[in-house]
Amino acid sequence: MTVALDTTAGPGDDSAAEESTLLLRVLGALLREDVVGLRTRTTPLERPDGRWLRLPADPAAGALLLPVGPDGYQSADAARLPLLVRESDGARLTTVDEVIAALRALADPLDRPGFDAFAQECRQTLATMRLHARTADELADELTQRHGSSSATWTGLEGGLGFDAVAARLDHPVYPTARGRSGLDEAQLRSYAPEFRPDFALRWLAVPRAALTVPGGPAALPDCWPTPARLGLPHLGGSHLALPVHPLTLGAPLRDALRETGLEHDAVLSERQLLTVTPTLSMRTVAVDADPRLHLKLPLATATLGLRNRRTIKPRTLIDGAAGQRLLETVLAREPRFAASVLQADETVYAHAGHELLAVLCRRYPEGLEGSTVVPMAALLAQAPGGRLVVDELADRYYGGDPLALLDAFLTLLFDWQTTLFGYGIGLESHQQNISLVLTEGPHGTRLRLLFKDNDAPRLNTVRLRDTLGADAPDPAEFADPRILAADDQPVLDLFATITVHLCAGSYAFGLARHGRAPLGTLLDLVRDRLAEAVERLGTAPGDPGAALRSYVLDAPHLPVKAMVSAGTLLTKERSGAADINKHYTTGPNYLLPTGTSR
Incomplete structure (x- = not known):
């Protein structure tokens, strides 16, 4: 482009x-x-x-x-x-x-x-x-009008859209050109990008029912789903179903997709625009204005985080997301101590026509979040209206003005959950964009929960899964992407280090130190201590899951690091050898080693 x-x-x-x-x-x-x-x-x-x-x-x-x-x-x-x-x-x-x-x-x-x-x-x-620099004041005014002047008062999933907007103007911890979106001009960004907090209406494509895969059938689709009659196509009511189309996918991308699937003569694009939505941080996922708990993930013909990191939706990822969710529900049922602190969005409802531009995921969030602050981790170091960091404003409301107390609380819960998953043989690609903190004021102080989404690209040690879950272990055939499955811990360890440690912990230690909130050594000691406590609970005798984590993450001289630019843009897959451009690694120093070793 x-x-x-x-x-x-x-x-x-x-x-x-x-x-x-x-x-x-x-x-x-x-x-x-x-x-x-x-x-x-x-x-x-x-x-x-x-x-x-x-x-x-x-x-x-x-x-x-x-x-x-x-x-x-x-x-x-x-x-x-x-x-x-x-x-x-x-x-x-x-x-x-x-x-x-x-x-x-x-x-x-x-x-x-x-x-x-x-x-x-x-x-x-x-x-x-x-x-972004030219429009910073413009966004601040927009967010203040919609949500309030302090981000600490932005509540519920609707308030979360304000956090998405400020997070979209923050650089990625690793990828240097993350704010760029290939091929989009200023008018398109203002109309459809989260950093401008716009609203827009979706377009709809009537697709023959026989060409669509909809697990659970049409009845599983949200109540707001338009019929062909509502789209001005009553003659297709018995033969077609509606599929939402992002306005940026109209034109040549949509025509090409229909031609490639043989649907160019049978699918009909309605002229009506229905369902007003707001883009979330990922841009291709939009929140339905009339139903804040419902988000629709729609394919876009653009790329971010690398030329080859296209924002389309491969049908197999929808299958894998649903299978991943079922697996996590199985673990939660066995780990009741997380029942009140780990939340998941439902991602089992989707539709696709066998093409990466003809698909939709209907993500449904849990009930009861209206009075809580729901903030994606990616927004914590962003600037709120007025120039203060989001983490500082939230710390003022929930943690007595101490951002380190907030960091301590979410690291404790995050590491406890992620190491527990590792004990089952599960590694999640739950980076900053895919985890939200849910903060609630209560009679006994602040309650912190973690809300997860987009679990379609895990790494699973199938041997450990069978050993821990027995008959409840998923059939490997439930997952469409063979790269998800492994016979050992290595891919799971790589994901734990590069996602949970680097992006969800280390980046905040270095970020808060850069902003002067505490010395770097103090922050890194906090990360190491909380991770070590979580690892200890898994057992550290030879053969225990905790021993593998301690050896590979806490005590290793180097940690794996994503080589995102090389795999995503600079080199072809043949030249880089990357089986997955988002899981292609080099190495970097282990900043978690005790003081005097690597610091």
Whole structure:
């Protein structure tokens, strides 16, 4: 797709600062992933202003010099100013195009198209960053009018949409260009992206019943589902069912999908727009305004977190999400101590026509959340209207003004649940976007619960599952994606480290330290202590699940780290070897080792 946002700086844009901010993240990610040998082919140099890395280049261009400083989160080093320098003439490369072009020249010719795509991705992200900067006050006013001036008063699932909006303007902890969405222009972002808190109506496609897979039949679909008659197509009432279509999927993407499925002559697009919705943080998932408990996940013909990370919905993920939910319900039934603290959205109702652009998931949230604050973890370090961090405003209301107390509470519950799942052989891809904190004031203080969704890409140790669940273990045939199933702990451990530890714990320790809420060592000790307590409950004798977690996560010299840029954009699957672009790893330092070892 072409970059549709205006990528030039407008009047008043602090374009140089924004580009430097982006490039520091980009170079940090490329260094972490050892792109063109930034980790393994470089020679360290000590200079008066600190350490630099010298990367050999071709004789004509000379070497490239990259100034670095300590990182520690998922890489030993982080890029720093003055960005990339050409040794031959001392020229500083300070723009997206200059930096990516210099690194592209060192790449294998087979990989250079990926560098071109990544440069485009960077430009899209830079344009989005500038758009966000220009419209920050606009969003604050919109959220204040809709939800109130303090995020601590945003309650229920409707209030959660305000948290989604501020989270959408926050950078991803790992992926450097997460704010960019390929091919969308400003008008489309304002109309459909969560960071603008818009409302819009869905379009509907009447699809022959015989072409649709709807587990449970049409009666399982939500009560708000329109009939063909409501869509102005009464003659199709007995033969067709309605399938929602996101407005951004109209046009060529929808026509291509219908042609590929042979439905171009039998499916009918209604001219009527029905069901007003609001985008959530994932953008492709929308909340139904008239029924806040109902969210619809709809395929989009765009990509985020990498060129190959398309926002479509493969039918098999719907099958796997329902199977994953059933498995988690089985575990919850055996672990009653989590009955009041771990909540799940229902994801068993869906429909698809055998194509990744002709599908919908009908996600139903639990009842009784109206008086609680429901905040996705991804929003905690975002800015609320007025400029304060969400975590600070929530800490004021629920934890006596202490954000570390809030962190302590959610880490304790999160690690307890996730290590319990590991004991069964289960690892969830429950990252910051897929977990919400549910905070409720009660007579005995604050009650914290965790709300999970999108459990369609777990990793399962089938041997441990059979050993722990016996006859209740799922039939492997229930899962459509064979990558979910493994015969040992390794894929489960990788997921636990990269998702639960890095994204849901470590990122907050480093983030709160960056914001000055506590020393980094104090925050990392808290993460390690709470994880160690949870691991101990699994048993740490040889062969116990806790022993595997302790060895692989708490005591290992290095931890797995997602190589998201390489697998998602720079390299083809054939070149990267990634079976799953979201589960392709390199390694980084273990920041959980006791003080004096890695800190």
